[in-house]
Amino acid sequence: MLPKIGNGVALDLGCGVGVYSLDLRKIGYVVISLDISKSYLEKVRSLRMAWFKVSRDDEWKWYLINANAEYLPFRDNSLDFILCSEVLEHVPNMFKALREIIRCLKPGGILVLSIPSSLSFTEKFLSGEEHLHKIIG
Numbered sequence: 001m002l003p004k005i006g007n008g009v010a011l012d013l014g015c016g017v018g019v020y021s022l023d024l025r026k027i028g029y030v031v032i033s034l035d036i037s038k039s040y041l042e043k044v045r046s047l048r049m050a051w052f053k054v055s056r057d058d059e060w061k062w063y064l065i066n067a068n069a070e071y072l073p074f075r076d077n078s079l080d081f082i083l084c085s086e087v088l089e090h091v092p093n094m095f096k097a098l099r100e101i102i103r104c105l106k107p108g109g110i111l112v113l114s115i116p117s118s119l120s121f122t123e124k125f126l127s128g129e130e131h132l133h134k135i136i137g
Contacts, residue, residue: 002027003110008080013069013101014087018044022051025062029081034065034072041066069097074104081110088115 002020006029012021015033017040025031033044041064048062067073069084069091082105088094105111 002083002112003081006081008106009078010081010083011072011074011079011104013072013082013084014090015044016040018047020083020085021062022047024081024083025051031062032065032079033063034067034069036066036068038066070100072100072104076103077106079104079109080106081112083112085112085114086116088113 002023004027006024006027008029009032010024010029011032011034012018012024013034015021015035018033021031021033021044033041033048035041035044044064048064051062065073069087070093082101084101088097091097101111101113
């Protein structure tokens, strides 16, 4: 789902432990890993440090931000790529978060968005109470 070569600034919104952030950095994006969880961001910090030791990459091309998806701390039309994978079902006001995503994405920018279907096996039988929204389809 990622382009072969990244150009510009990518936001991994709700980055979790940072696996997709690492992939975005590897293909060339300047990466912003954003999560509301400070403990997840500590895991991303460890992953980032390991990557820089192996690759000798420029550390200042990968940023970590503790923030809420409903209030993104970016200027309008400032991001080239936004990845929001399995996040919106956890956000209290997912429509507010979507408006923020649209506000921050540059015209012609790329948005990769995924949400679990309420009809999927994992959603029906494995996910816990942490999902605030159920998306049918």
